[in-house]
Amino acid sequence: MDKIKTLIRMFKIYGKMDLLWFLRDTKYCLMYIFSDMISTLAVVVGVFLLAVKFDGIGGMTEKEIIFMLGYSVLVEGVFALFFISNNAGQISRTIGRGQMDHKMIQPLPVWIQLATEGFSPVSGNGVLLCGIGLVYYSISSSEINVSGIWIVLLLINLIASCTIMISTIYMLSCTAFYAPAAAEEIASVGIGMFESLKNYPLGGMNKSTQIFFCSLIPVGMIVWFPSRILLGKFDIMIFMIMAAAIFLVLAVLIFKKGMRYYAKYGSPRYSSFGHR
Amino acid sequence: MIFLKLYLNPGAHCRIPVFLCLNFKKGIKFMKYKVLKSCWATVMMSAKQVFDGNILTISGEYFIKFMQFIMFTLIWKSLIKDGKSFDGAELSQILTYSLMASILKPQLDIVTPATSALWEGSIIGRYTRPISVIGSLIAETIGRYWIPVFLFYGLPLWLLSPLLGINPFPASFFNGVMAFVSLLLSISLGFALDLLFASFAIRLKNGCWAATRARESIYSLLSGALIPFIFFPWGLGKVFRLLPFGSIGNAPLTIYTGIESEIMIIVGVQMFWNVVLWIAGIKIFEKSEERMISFGG
Numbered sequence: 354m355d356k357i358k359t360l361i362r363m364f365k366i367y368g369k370m371d372l373l374w375f376l377r378d379t380k381y382c383l384m385y386i387f388s389d390m391i392s393t394l395a396v397v398v399g400v401f402l403l404a405v406k407f408d409g410i411g412g413m414t415e416k417e418i419i420f421m422l423g424y425s426v427l428v429e430g431v432f433a434l435f436f437i438s439n440n441a442g443q444i445s446r447t448i449g450r451g452q453m454d455h456k457m458i459q460p461l462p463v464w465i466q467l468a469t470e471g472f473s474p475v476s477g478n479g480v481l482l483c484g485i486g487l488v489y490y491s492i493s494s495s496e497i498n499v500s501g502i503w504i505v506l507l508l509i510n511l512i513a514s515c516t517i518m519i520s521t522i523y524m525l526s527c528t529a530f531y532a533p534a535a536a537e538e539i540a541s542v543g544i545g546m547f548e549s550l551k552n553y554p555l556g557g558m559n560k561s562t563q564i565f566f567c568s569l570i571p572v573g574m575i576v577w578f579p580s581r582i583l584l585g586k587f588d589i590m591i592f593m594i595m596a597a598a599i600f601l602v603l604a605v606l607i608f609k610k611g612m613r614y615y616a617k618y619g620s621p622r623y624s625s626f627g628h629r
Numbered sequence: 630m631i632f633l634k635l636y637l638n639p640g641a642h643c644r645i646p647v648f649l650c651l652n653f654k655k656g657i658k659f660m661k662y663k664v665l666k667s668c669w670a671t672v673m674m675s676a677k678q679v680f681d682g683n684i685l686t687i688s689g690e691y692f693i694k695f696m697q698f699i700m701f702t703l704i705w706k707s708l709i710k711d712g713k714s715f716d717g718a719e720l721s722q723i724l725t726y727s728l729m730a731s732i733l734k735p736q737l738d739i740v741t742p743a744t745s746a747l748w749e750g751s752i753i754g755r756y757t758r759p760i761s762v763i764g765s766l767i768a769e770t771i772g773r774y775w776i777p778v779f780l781f782y783g784l785p786l787w788l789l790s791p792l793l794g795i796n797p798f799p800a801s802f803f804n805g806v807m808a809f810v811s812l813l814l815s816i817s818l819g820f821a822l823d824l825l826f827a828s829f830a831i832r833l834k835n836g837c838w839a840a841t842r843a844r845e846s847i848y849s850l851l852s853g854a855l856i857p858f859i860f861f862p863w864g865l866g867k868v869f870r871l872l873p874f875g876s877i878g879n880a881p882l883t884i885y886t887g888i889e890s891e892i893m894i895i896v897g898v899q900m901f902w903n904v905v906l907w908i909a910g911i912k913i914f915e916k917s918e919e920r921m922i923s924f925g926g
Contacts, residue, residue, distance in 0.1 A: 381836045388839035395846035399855055405862040407708055528685060535685040542689030549697050557707025570696060 359461065363469035371438065375475045386479035393429055393480045397422040400552045411554025411577075413584075416495040418554065421580040423487030425552050428514045428575055430481025434473060436519060441471025442544065445526035448611070449537030451620030463612075497584065506590065510579035513597035517574050518547055520597075520604035530611035533620050551575040571600070667760040668768045675772025691782045698731040698786070702793070716859045722886040723857060724795045729882055730854045732783040735774040736812060737854045737878045739819030741766040742773070743827035744841050750923040763914070766827075767820060800887025807892050808885035814899040815877045821903065822873060824910035828917035852878030859888065870895070873902045 375382045404410050404418035413421065436442030444467070447453060456463050488507075492499055522543040529536040550572040555563045567573040574596055581587040679687060702724060709720045718726075730737065743766050746752040755762045790797040799805035826844060830837035849855045851874035858866030858879050869875040870883075876899045883889035884896075 381839075384833070384836040385839045388843040391843040392846035395843070395850050399850050402861050402865070403704075403708075403856060406860050410704065410708060525689075532685060538686040539689055542686055542693060545690070546693045546696070549693060550700055553700055553704060558703045562703060566700075 356462070356465065360465055360469060363461075363465060364472050367438070367469055367472040368474045371473045371475045371477070382476050385476055389433065389477075390479040390483050393426055394483060396548060397425060397552055410557065412556030413554050413580075416491065417580070417584055420488065420491035420495060420497065420584065421554060421576060422552060423484060423489075423491045424510075424580050424583065425484075425576040426480060426487050427484030427511060428518070428551075429548075430478070430484040431511055431515050432518060433477040433480050435468075435477075435515070436471035437477045438473045439470040441467060442519065442522060443526075443538075443540040444523055445529040445536055445538065445540040448526060448529035448615070448620075449533040451533065453612070453615055453620070503583070507583060509590070510582060510593055513593045514575045514579050516597040517571055517600045520600035521547075521571055523604045524600075524607050527607045527611040530614050546570070547572060547575055551577075553577070567596075571596075664760070664764070667758075668764055671758075671760060671765055671768035672772035672776070675769045676776040679773055679777045687777070691778075694731060694734065694782060695786070698727060701727045702795070718857070718859050718886075718888045721796055722800070722888055725797065725886045726857050726882050726888065728786070728790050728795050728797060729885055730878070732779075732787055733812070733881070734854065735770075735778045736816050737819070737852060737881070738845075738848055739770060739816065739823050739877075740774075740841075740845070741770045741820070741823045741827070743823065744830045744837050747827070747830055747921070747923050748838050752921065752923055762918075763824065763911075766823075770820075799885045804884055804887050804892075807896065808881050811881040811884050811892075811896055811899060814896065814903055815881050818873060818877050818899060818903050818906060821906035821910040822877070824914050825906065828910070828913040831917040831921050834922055848874065851875065853882065854878035857882070857888070871898055873906060876902050 400410075401419065401422055404413075404415045409415050409418060432442065440446045447456075453463075456466050459466060491497075497503070522540050525543045526536070526540045528539055550566075550570070555566055555573045555577050558566075563573060567578060574593070578587070579593055582590055582593060705720065705723045705727065709715045709723060715723075743752070746755065755765045758765055760768070787797050799808055826840075830840060833840055851869060851872065853866075853869065853875055854877075858869050858875065860866075861869065866879075870879050876895075880889070880895045880899055884892055889895055
């Protein structure tokens with residue numbers, strides 16, 4: 354119970370700090386919000402134009418593609434909301450620079466720090482708002498039967514998608530425990546992978562390719578697969594929850610192993626004249 | 630006289646011995662040699678830096694690039710049936726387009742270190758080197774992005790592409806030659822646009838990173854390097870191909886694959902944008918340099 358209270362308190366602190374950035378440096382903060390929105394929308398526009406030209410792609414109609422892209426922006430929005438600040442979503446930087454030490458000396462469990470330090474309710478909400486708008490538009494212009502259960506399903510899928518995304522990034526980032534310099538920026542590679550590949554429907558591809566893109570390179574599990582569930586094209590909801598749980602457990606185990614290595618050997622980049 | 634002025638001017642980037650200034654021909658030869666030598670040294674230095682402790686990240690980037698290429702290949706194959714054409718383009722041409730777009734990405738999407746150097750504060754170092762700032766940025770781009778990507782990604786993919794069922798060759802010898810000319814114009818245009826963007830970034834001060842992110846996404850959409858313009862609805866592709874961005878990506882790729890029939894018009898458009906954007910780029914950059922403020926870090 355105490356940990357939950359601490360968690361909420363930390364969210365409040367980081368939320369307040371984000372609001373203060375907006376109030377003190379409104380121009381630059383807005384610049385970052387708009388650039389995030391533009392870059393996210395520019396990526397999905399390409400797929401939308403393809404869908405219009407071909408009247409749907411990958412076994413999905415044009416309207417279904419719009420929903421899928423809306424869901425994609427929504428996932429990116431949730432990711433931005435919770436992990437955009439303080440390198441929380443780019444943990445390889447923290448590990449590679451030897452800055453895990455900074456977390457270990459705090460009077461707080463590391464997981465609480467990692468879960469809360471990226472929270473940006475003001476600067477990170479631009480993409481989320483775009484996602485909500487796109488999903489709302491696609492729902493109102495299609496035949497999706499929206500009910501309370503469907504909204505719960507949407508939230509569960511959203512949490513599962515983000516869990517798979519952040520777990521994959523954390524698993525990749527663990528290489529920075531063993532190769533701090535070489536893998537310092539590896540999280541950016543993971544984020545880039547999701548940004549550039551997650552928006553394409555895999556329906557037109559063969560089964561083995563679909564499995565590949567839903568397991569080893571789980572880009573299909575972020576947008577395409579959950580969209581199919583929400584569009585009523587795939588009934589087994591538990592599959593998404595199971596996948597998220599497996600990715601989360603794997604990430605926790607690998608991260609703990611990395612932390613044990615870090616506790617034993619530290620970071621070779623932590624020299625006497627500075628942390629880099 | 631020019632050389633003497635250069636030598637005496639403390640702001641000049643090249644120091645030329647006085648004896649050479651007395652002989653115009655020798656002076657020109659020496660200066661060219663010096664400039665080339667400085668550029669080459671910068672290119673090699675940047676190329677070596679790429680793998681300096683950064684191997685995992687770079688390999689990861691190449692892997693994503695390859696995965697994106699594979700994904701596009703599968704999407705095009707699912708959309709266009711083999712042997713059938715779509716708006717005048719056959720599947721084989723689209724696959725070659727995607728292949729060359731992936732291989733030539735560093736040349737079709739020019740991002741010099743100008744903005745990142747401004748962000749990091751390392752831009753000041755470029756003003757102390759014996760090479761012009763713009764020359765240094767171009768040389769660094771060639772060294773850092775072109776050479777490693779060509780050696781470790783582009784060339785292997787080009788050689789292996791027949792195994793993936795993709796024809797890596799141009800539609801004809803003429804198309805190949807014209808695509809090369811068009812590519813040179815694209816590269817030149819890319820540097821001009823980057824210079825303009827760097828000028829914009831200078832004025833944005835600490836917000837330059839935000840603008841870079843937006844620029845990269847818009848660039849790949851509007852240049853046609855990600856999705857060929859023939860796949861754009863409502864005739865958007867016809868408009869985009871005449872814009873500066875379209876002249877960078879779409880032009881050389883459609884000429885190479887034989888999708889573009891009006892080659893001379895497209896090359897003419899590229900030349901037009903080169904003249905306009907280089908004049909604007911240099912003038913605006915020179916003005917913006919005076920406003921340069923970098924907080925670093």
